[in-house]
Amino acid sequence: MLYNHECRGDDQSRRLAGQAVAHLSACCGRTPEVIARAPGRLEVLGGHTDYNDGFVLAIAIERATVIAAATRQDTLIRAWSDCDESEADFDSARLDEGPWGKWWDYLAGVTGELHAEGCVTGGADVAIVSDVPVGGGVASSAAIEVASAVALSSLAGCTIDPEALALLCQRAENDYVGMRCGILDQFTSVFARPGQMLWLDCRTLERRLVPMGRTNARFVICNTNKPRELVASAYNERRAECEQAAALLGISALRDADEQMLETNAALLGETLLRRARHIVTENTRVQAGAEAIEAGDVEALGTLLNASHVSVRDDYEVSCPELEAMRNAAMVAPGCHGARLVGAGFGGCISALVDADAVERFAEQVGRQYEAETRLPATIFATAAADGAGLMPIESEG
Numbered sequence: 001m002l003y004n005h006e007c008r009g010d011d012q013s014r015r016l017a018g019q020a021v022a023h024l025s026a027c028c029g030r031t032p033e034v035i036a037r038a039p040g041r042l043e044v045l046g047g048h049t050d051y052n053d054g055f056v057l058a059i060a061i062e063r064a065t066v067i068a069a070a071t072r073q074d075t076l077i078r079a080w081s082d083c084d085e086s087e088a089d090f091d092s093a094r095l096d097e098g099p100w101g102k103w104w105d106y107l108a109g110v111t112g113e114l115h116a117e118g119c120v121t122g123g124a125d126v127a128i129v130s131d132v133p134v135g136g137g138v139a140s141s142a143a144i145e146v147a148s149a150v151a152l153s154s155l156a157g158c159t160i161d162p163e164a165l166a167l168l169c170q171r172a173e174n175d176y177v178g179m180r181c182g183i184l185d186q187f188t189s190v191f192a193r194p195g196q197m198l199w200l201d202c203r204t205l206e207r208r209l210v211p212m213g214r215t216n217a218r219f220v221i222c223n224t225n226k227p228r229e230l231v232a233s234a235y236n237e238r239r240a241e242c243e244q245a246a247a248l249l250g251i252s253a254l255r256d257a258d259e260q261m262l263e264t265n266a267a268l269l270g271e272t273l274l275r276r277a278r279h280i281v282t283e284n285t286r287v288q289a290g291a292e293a294i295e296a297g298d299v300e301a302l303g304t305l306l307n308a309s310h311v312s313v314r315d316d317y318e319v320s321c322p323e324l325e326a327m328r329n330a331a332m333v334a335p336g337c338h339g340a341r342l343v344g345a346g347f348g349g350c351i352s353a354l355v356d357a358d359a360v361e362r363f364a365e366q367v368g369r370q371y372e373a374e375t376r377l378p379a380t381i382f383a384t385a386a387a388d389g390a391g392l393m394p395i396e397s398e399g
């Protein structure tokens with residue numbers, strides 16, 4: 001075994017592992033040689049800062065993708081996923097036949113990147129189960145990438161350092177799947193630890209686990225369940241705008257800009273690029289203030305930062321949508337809410353709210369009712385603590 005963080009299997013992950021083992025048996029008649037788990041993540045602060053070499057604050061959520069896998073004698077990868085209950089077959093020696101625009105692109109992309117690192121995986125039978133909301137802005141893609149990388153590298157007996165593993169998963173998504181994401185999701189899925197907040201400098205990859213001060217508040221994730229379309233192209237467009245703004249300013253990334261520089265160059269940037277850049281500059285400042293608020297257990301200060309972040313990502317970065325606004329508006333007037341913001345890429349998906357622990361149930365009930373009445377879409381709402389990062393799970397004999 002090479003990637004050897006033995007993740008603490010919580011009860012829900014153990015249930016998912018049991019399901020993955022049962023599916024591996026049903027689809028392929030196999031018992032697992034490895035079981036890997038990788039969580040989704042909650043971006044607490046730092047919207048779209050990662051691909052601008054900026055700062056982020058995130059936790060792993062108590063939702064994960066779990067993969068049970070066993071080696072094959074040939075080079076075929078045969079995989080089953082509960083996301084659409086479908087099976088995929090592809091040849092690990094012929095990855096150029098893809099991508100297919102399907103869920104197994106993540107698995108195939110990771111396989112290709114492992115090969116490029118000198119870790120030749122060969123064939124495998126794979127069963128994937130997940131309770132990370134798909135397309136919800138909580139990194140379901142990273143969860144499947146990281147779980148695939150942990151499972152396949154372990155099966156192949158390669159030694160891969162966790163940082164290299166997170167980076168190769170990002171490359172799989174950038175180059176094979178075609179989403180030019182930053183490093184936030186994969187790093188959080190790998191390096192998060194229970195009860196702590198991951199602070200990451202996306203330029204140097206320096207990271208710190210910030211102890212979360214004692215508070216009586218919880219993060220509550222509220223999914224709009226709005227089907228997201230064209231997210232990758234809109235996301236890639238935002239990224240291109242940031243790169244354009246940085247080039248005009250003569251800096252390598254917007255991380256190096258400040259408000260003074262933006263003001264001086266306002267005419268050069270023009271209105272749209274100025275707003276995009278202003279979001280990144282102010283969001284980086286909020287991440288640093290957020291780390292202090294979290295350590296101090298200052299719920300009021302953190303709530304204020306979440307709200308300012310949302311306004312900035314909505315008005316300056318323009319990645320919100322009516323459903324996210326309806327959900328957030330409902331959250332802001334619900335009992336016990338200190339602040340709320342959209343998370344992840346935007347254009348749909350989830351908001352996260354900071355809510356007094358003893359008000360979570362009433363909050364969820366009221367927000368769900370109000371959102372559903374307004375949008376006619378179902379709301380899915382759950383609270384989460386900061387969970388553990390990815391790793392191998394023990395193989396327990398069933399029964």
Ligand code: GLA
Pocket residue numbers: 043046047048049050051137139181182183184185344345346
């Ligand atoms: C998506 C991407 C991340 C990050 C967020 C926005 O989740 O995968 O890299 O850019 O959007 O912060």
